[in-house]
Amino acid sequence: MSKRIVLVGAGHAHLHILKNIGALVRLGAEVTVVAQDDFWYSGMATGMLGGLFPPEADHVNVSALVNGTGATLHRGTMIALDRSAREVVLEGGRRIGADLLSLNLGSVPPPLPGMGQSVYAVKPVRSLVELRQRIEEYWRGADTDPLRVAVVGGGVTGIEIAANLRALSDRHGHCMDITVYSRSEPLRRIPRGAAAALLRHLRTANIDVRWPVAVTSIKECGVLLDGGTPQDCDIIINATGLMPPDLTARLGLPVDGDGALIVDRFLRSAGDTSVFAVGDCVAFDGRSLPRAGVYAVRQAPILFANLAAALSGTPPIPFVPQRRFLAIIGLGHRSAVMIRGPVWFKGPPALWLKRWIDQRFVDGYRPGSKTTHHSALNQMSP
Ligand SMILES: Cc1cc2nc3c(=O)[nH]c(=O)nc-3n(C[C@H](O)[C@H](O)[C@H](O)COP(=O)(O)OP(=O)(O)OC[C@H]3O[C@@H](n4cnc5c(N)ncnc54)[C@H](O)[C@@H]3O)c2cc1C
Incomplete structure (x- = not known):
C-alpha cells in the first residue's frame, strides 16, 4: 500500500519539497499539501514594503509548483492533529490521513495586548x-x-x-x-x-x-x-519577535518553553518519528536556533532526503546547522548593512549583493526554473 505524506505549510522550508514533490510521488507516495496561502519570501519583504519591488516579485505561486505532479493541494488551515486516527484536521472539519506528516508552520510575533484593527x-x-x-x-x-x-x-x-x-x-x-x-x-x-x-x-x-x-x-x-x-x-x-503559532502546543507533541516542536537531528518530532517539523516552528535537537529563514531553507534538502528515506526504509541523515550566516539588512533603495559574525560593512554594494542573492532564490522557484539555491536566503532573523 502506498504511504500517505501530508505537508502542512508552504513556507521557506517546504518550498524545496514542493518543487521536487513529483519525486516523492514517483517513489510511490500519495502526497497532499495543505497551504493557507502562496509562498511569500521574507528576504524581499522589507524591500517590497519600501517600494523596491512590487508585491508579486516577493511571491511564488504554490499551485504552479504542485499542479501536474500527481500531488494534491488543499487550500486551508490545519487546526488539529488526531494522532490516534493519524489524521490532520483542517478548519471546516475536513480530515486528511497521514502516515508521514511534515509541519512547516512558521512563526508570528506575540500579540500585543488590546490589538486593534490598525496593527500589522x-x-x-x-x-x-x-x-x-x-x-x-x-x-x-x-x-x-x-x-x-x-x-x-x-x-x-x-x-x-x-x-x-x-x-x-x-x-x-x-x-x-x-x-x-x-x-x-x-x-x-x-x-x-x-x-x-x-x-x-x-x-x-x-x-x-x-x-x-x-x-x-x-x-x-x-x-x-x-x-x-x-x-x-x-x-x-x-515587530516584537517571532514565536511558533499556538497550534504547535496543541498537537500533543513535545514542545519547548516557546511552544516550538522539539525535533531530533533528523528533523523528526521527539514524540513521534512519523512527524517531521522544520523551520521557525521547531526547537532543533534540544536547543533553539535563530528564527531565520536561513535554517528553514537549509533544512529543506535534509527533510526531502528523510521523507524519501522513510518511504524506502533507509536510514535518515542528520541536519547540521551552520554556526554563522551572512545577514544583510536592507535600508531602502540606496544601501544595506551586511554582517557576518563580528565583521560588518555598510554601503550600496551590500544592497546590490542582497538583491542578487534574493532574486536568484525566488527565481529558482518560478515555473520552468531548473536550479534552486539553498544558501540564498542569507539574512539575520529578528
Ligand atoms: C520582515 C521580516 C524579514 C525577514 N527577513 C529575513 C531574511 O532576510 N533572512 C532570513 O534568514 N530570515 C528573515 N526573516 C525570518 C524568516 O521570515 C523566517 O525565519 C522564515 O520565514 C521561517 O520560515 P519557515 O519555513 O519556518 O516559515 P514560513 O516561511 O513563515 O512559512 C510558514 C507557513 O506555514 C503556514 N501555516 C501556518 N500555520 C498554518 C496552519 N495552521 N495550517 C496551514 N498552514 C499554516 C503559513 O501560511 C506559511 O505558509 C525575516 C522575518 C521577517 C518578519
Whole structure:
C-alpha cells in the first residue's frame, strides 16, 4: 500500500519539497499539501514594503509548483492533529490521513495586548503587503496629514521595517512620522559598530527611536506606553519577535518553553518519528536556533532526503546547522548593512549583493526554473 505524506505549510522550508514533490510521488507516495496561502519570501519583504519591488516579485505561486505532479493541494488551515486516527484536521472539519506528516508552520510575533484593527504584524509577510497597500491608498486620498506610524520592537526587523517605510515615503514624496519603540537597547544582538551605523542611518532619515520604552497596550487611536502615557498614531507595526503559532502546543507533541516542536537531528518530532517539523516552528535537537529563514531553507534538502528515506526504509541523515550566516539588512533603495559574525560593512554594494542573492532564490522557484539555491536566503532573523 502506498504511504500517505501530508505537508502542512508552504513556507521557506517546504518550498524545496514542493518543487521536487513529483519525486516523492514517483517513489510511490500519495502526497497532499495543505497551504493557507502562496509562498511569500521574507528576504524581499522589507524591500517590497519600501517600494523596491512590487508585491508579486516577493511571491511564488504554490499551485504552479504542485499542479501536474500527481500531488494534491488543499487550500486551508490545519487546526488539529488526531494522532490516534493519524489524521490532520483542517478548519471546516475536513480530515486528511497521514502516515508521514511534515509541519512547516512558521512563526508570528506575540500579540500585543488590546490589538486593534490598525496593527500589522511583520509575519505573515502578506500583512506587509496589506500595510503597503493601506499606506499607498491613504496617499491617494484627500487627506494630507502625515501618517503617524509606530513600530513596536527595536530588533533587526523593526529597524529594517522603519528604514524601508522611510524609503516608501521618500519614493512617493509624502511625509510620514515614524517612531520605533524598543523595550531594551535596540539592535543589541548585532555588533555594536553595525548597530551604531544603523541607528545613525535612522536618525539621518528622521526616524525617532525611543528606548527603553515598552508599549503596554494598543488603543483605538494609538499606543499606551509604560507609565500610562498615550501616544497617538495611525498605524502600528508589531515587530516584537517571532514565536511558533499556538497550534504547535496543541498537537500533543513535545514542545519547548516557546511552544516550538522539539525535533531530533533528523528533523523528526521527539514524540513521534512519523512527524517531521522544520523551520521557525521547531526547537532543533534540544536547543533553539535563530528564527531565520536561513535554517528553514537549509533544512529543506535534509527533510526531502528523510521523507524519501522513510518511504524506502533507509536510514535518515542528520541536519547540521551552520554556526554563522551572512545577514544583510536592507535600508531602502540606496544601501544595506551586511554582517557576518563580528565583521560588518555598510554601503550600496551590500544592497546590490542582497538583491542578487534574493532574486536568484525566488527565481529558482518560478515555473520552468531548473536550479534552486539553498544558501540564498542569507539574512539575520529578528
Ligand atoms: C520582515 C521580516 C524579514 C525577514 N527577513 C529575513 C531574511 O532576510 N533572512 C532570513 O534568514 N530570515 C528573515 N526573516 C525570518 C524568516 O521570515 C523566517 O525565519 C522564515 O520565514 C521561517 O520560515 P519557515 O519555513 O519556518 O516559515 P514560513 O516561511 O513563515 O512559512 C510558514 C507557513 O506555514 C503556514 N501555516 C501556518 N500555520 C498554518 C496552519 N495552521 N495550517 C496551514 N498552514 C499554516 C503559513 O501560511 C506559511 O505558509 C525575516 C522575518 C521577517 C518578519
